[in-house]
Amino acid sequence: MYVFRVSTVVVNGSCRGRAAVIDDYISFFGEVDPERGVHRVRGKRVADRVLVFRGSRGSTVGSYIIYSMKKNGKSPICFIVSRVDPVLVAGAVLAEIPLLVVEDFDSLISTVDDGDLVEYCSEGGVIRVYKT
Amino acid sequence: MFLTREQEKILAGEYGWARSKALEVIVKVGEALGAERLIEVEHAHVSGISYTNIGDAGLELVQDFYRGRAYARVYTTLNPGCVDLLSYSQIVDNRYRDKQLILNRYLEAMGFRPTYTCIPYLHRKPGPGEHLSWGESSAVIFANSLFGSRTNREGGPLALSSAITGYTYYYGLHLLENRVVEVSIAVEAKNKCYGALGLWIGYNVKSIPMIRGVSNDISGLKLMLAASAASGDHGLIVIEGVTPAKSYIVSDKVEKMYVEDRDLEEYIGVEPSENDKVLGYIGCPHLDPREFFELVDKIRSRGKSAKRDRDLLVSIPAVYSNLFIDEIHELKRYGVDVAVGTCPIVSKLREKYDYLVTNSGKAAFYMSRLHGLNTYIASIDRVLEIVFGG
Numbered sequence: 001m002y003v004f005r006v007s008t009v010v011v012n013g014s015c016r017g018r019a020a021v022i023d024d025y026i027s028f029f030g031e032v033d034p035e036r037g038v039h040r041v042r043g044k045r046v047a048d049r050v051l052v053f054r055g056s057r058g059s060t061v062g063s064y065i066i067y068s069m070k071k072n073g074k075s076p077i078c079f080i081v082s083r084v085d086p087v088l089v090a091g092a093v094l095a096e097i098p099l100l101v102v103e104d105f106d107s108l109i110s111t112v113d114d115g116d117l118v119e120y121c122s123e124g125g126v127i128r129v130y131k132t
Numbered sequence: 133m134f135l136t137r138e139q140e141k142i143l144a145g146e147y148g149w150a151r152s153k154a155l156e157v158i159v160k161v162g163e164a165l166g167a168e169r170l171i172e173v174e175h176a177h178v179s180g181i182s183y184t185n186i187g188d189a190g191l192e193l194v195q196d197f198y199r200g201r202a203y204a205r206v207y208t209t210l211n212p213g214c215v216d217l218l219s220y221s222q223i224v225d226n227r228y229r230d231k232q233l234i235l236n237r238y239l240e241a242m243g244f245r246p247t248y249t250c251i252p253y254l255h256r257k258p259g260p261g262e263h264l265s266w267g268e269s270s271a272v273i274f275a276n277s278l279f280g281s282r283t284n285r286e287g288g289p290l291a292l293s294s295a296i297t298g299y300t301y302y303y304g305l306h307l308l309e310n311r312v313v314e315v316s317i318a319v320e321a322k323n324k325c326y327g328a329l330g331l332w333i334g335y336n337v338k339s340i341p342m343i344r345g346v347s348n349d350i351s352g353l354k355l356m357l358a359a360s361a362a363s364g365d366h367g368l369i370v371i372e373g374v375t376p377a378k379s380y381i382v383s384d385k386v387e388k389m390y391v392e393d394r395d396l397e398e399y400i401g402v403e404p405s406e407n408d409k410v411l412g413y414i415g416c417p418h419l420d421p422r423e424f425f426e427l428v429d430k431i432r433s434r435g436k437s438a439k440r441d442r443d444l445l446v447s448i449p450a451v452y453s454n455l456f457i458d459e460i461h462e463l464k465r466y467g468v469d470v471a472v473g474t475c476p477i478v479s480k481l482r483e484k485y486d487y488l489v490t491n492s493g494k495a496a497f498y499m500s501r502l503h504g505l506n507t508y509i510a511s512i513d514r515v516l517e518i519v520f521g522g
Contacts, residue, residue, distance in 0.1 A: 010164055032377065034189055059289025060179075061186050061266075068189030086161045090289040093160045094193065 002111050002129040005103045006120070010089055011099035014122040017079035019112050019129075020049035027058030028065040028091065037074030050118040051076035052109060056088035066091030080108070080127060082108065102127060133159055133301075134169045150200030154293035157451020158172040161290060162301025171263050171302045173283075176295035177252040179267025181239060183232040184214035190288070191231060193236050197296065200390045206244035206299035209252035211268050212418075214232035214479040216471040217248065218453050218460070223411070223445045223469045225480040235481065244295060248473030249449035251418045260376045263306055263419070266391075269367075270358035270417045270494060273347055275366040278350070280379030280453070282306045285367045286440030305367050309378040312340060313370050313389060319345035321393045326352040327493030328399040330359025332391055334366060334441055335399075341389075342370040352421055358417050359493025401496070401508040404487040404518070408441070411485040411505070412519040414512060415447035417494035421456075424448060427512065428459050434520050437467040442519045443485075444468045447475040477502065489518050 022042060026032065033040055037047025047069070056062055078098045079088070080129075082105035084108035092099035100120060102108050108127070112118065117130040135143065143159065145152040158170065173327050180186055181194075216224045217230045240246050245254050253275065258264055260280035266272045267286045275281040284304040286294070294300045298360070304310055315337055324347070333341065346353065353371060360366045370380050404410050414427060427446065438444055446463065450473035452461070460470045471479075477498045488505040490496055496507035510518070515522065 008164075010160060011303050052143075059185075060289065061190065063287065063289040064186050064189035064193055067193050068187075071192055084164045086164070086287060086290060089161045089164045090287065090293075093157045094289065 003084070004108045004127045004129070006100045006125055006127060007103040008101040009123070010084055010099040010101065011092045011097065012122055013078070013096070014120060015098050015115065016117070016119045017048065017077045017114045018052045019113050019114060019118045020044055020046045020051050021109065021112055022051070022053040023109050024071060025026050025057040027053045028062035028087070029059040031093035032069070034065050034068040034074065035072055037072070038067055044114070046076050047074040048079060050078045052055060052080045052112055052118070054105070055081045055083045055084055057064055057088070060087050062087040063091035063094060066097070067094045080118070081105070101128065133163050133167060135159070138454040139299070140169060148201055150197050150202035152202050153200070154197070154202065155299065157289060157293040158297065158299055158301055160302060165301065165303050167301035167303035169302050169362030170299040172298055172308060173206055173263045173265045173294055173300050173377065174224040175252070175256055175258055176206055176291050177211065177264070177266040177268060177271055178208060178239070178244060178288060178291045178295055179211040180333055181211055181235060181269040182214040183228045184479050186288065191235050193289070194235060196350055197292070198238040202242050202296045204295050206295065207256060208244040208295040209247040209249070209255055210239055210244050210246050211250055212474045212478050215474055217473040218480060220460070220464065221469050221471040223443060223475055223481060223483070224471045224476065225482045227480065247450060249418045250313045250419060250475070251449060252363040254420055254449060255461055260379055263300070263301040265291050267291040269361035270349055272355060272367050273357045273361040273369060276305055277371060277375055278353065282375030285361070285365065291485035308381065313342045313382045314339040314381065314385070315341040315382060315389055315393060316386050317341045317343050317389045319343060319391055321396055323389055323393050323396065324352065325396055325400055325509055326356040326358050327491055327496065329391065331399040331497060332395055333360040333369065337364065337389070340368050340370065340380070342372060344372045346371060348374050354362050354417060355492055362494040362497040376402065387510065399493065399509065401506065403508050404506070408486040409488045410442050410489055410518060411482070412442065412515045413476065413488060413490040413492070413495055414444070414515060416477065416490065416492035418447055418449050418475070424459070430465065430512065430516060431463060431466055431468060434516065436520055439521050444519045445471060447471045449473065477507055489515050491515060
């Protein structure tokens, strides 16, 4: 088990699930299909996953896409990022998806792989990663 | 973040889900940026309401706010949607008409004004020092730079949240201490191509500039500001002799830059050839009444219709569909396509063109990307010459 400190809890909530890792910034508008819950560029499923990625970029329509994924039942269960921007924050708040900023993101992303179990307890202060 | 007792009550849901959710968006975005408190705004301008851009995702959110009994707490205007509200346009594709009209109905039922324009200052001119929550980058930079008002460049969901709550986060360009000029730009170019000048500023200047050597021609400045807010992330450009005093400060250390004719060439582009299928476009940002009448006069005095493989599109605010219906019909007789309450940046086009010829740097910037067009930026007279012949 690996433990990583959460520096900022932007949207709170507990979560536990399998990781989907994208070592890049995501433009939710264009790059994510809100009907299937898939990151188009990587062809990777993000629905029902703990999405570990650097942050969001691009159009403000991205907030609406995050909201739409949630309404379609195809959203990630948690966002774990290195930094936040207004598009991601607005989307996570509207969709009520936990959004956590990790202090040492580089070591998190070099540790966690797709399918690893990731766990966060509300206000717990740390993310736990269990390798599979 | 510090919140008043009233704001705490809104957040706790005492006034319903919609206002609570909207305020939470503002508080969380503000906290993420480091804001310490909220401020009241006088006017919200909601962008990101084109169905072409936001799709069912945006429609659903607006619908949920409407069903959650959200209502405008402040004067709120709306940006262009993706359909020509008069349905005359043969150039703008009205395929999403039904969806856009549903979206419009929800927005208007929440008390937002059906302005459908990117020049909200046509409907309500903001005062100096007044706090606003505006989306639409070209309107934001116009409000900050020409009126001395205070607004950040907001995205659609944030401005929508401000409309519903009356607040925004106190940060960025709302504070005088962040409205600091750090670059002085002397415009030495003789060709006053404001669209290209704006693109140059957006690409080459990263901090807040003061511009010297441009006229106080508001239409030209509007083109310049819109272009710089498209190619860069500018929210304020101080224009010597125009921007109200006390709405900005000048740093002790000001870097000097110059811009000459040859710097603008790459942004102006190359004229189309006779064989290209050309879309002439005027109205980005939307035309104010004086600009519209001047254009009508110019077209009338030419007295002829567009050449083969040449079209002219003019985009104007929704309110003109009543006010200036005679002029719109007159333009139609010359084969000019007038689109009301929309523009080609937030909509789809019916036909493919090779070239865009426009006076707008912003239109050139987006339409080369969205519609894959070659672009040429020229004066209105030159655009008309290319479309109608010399």
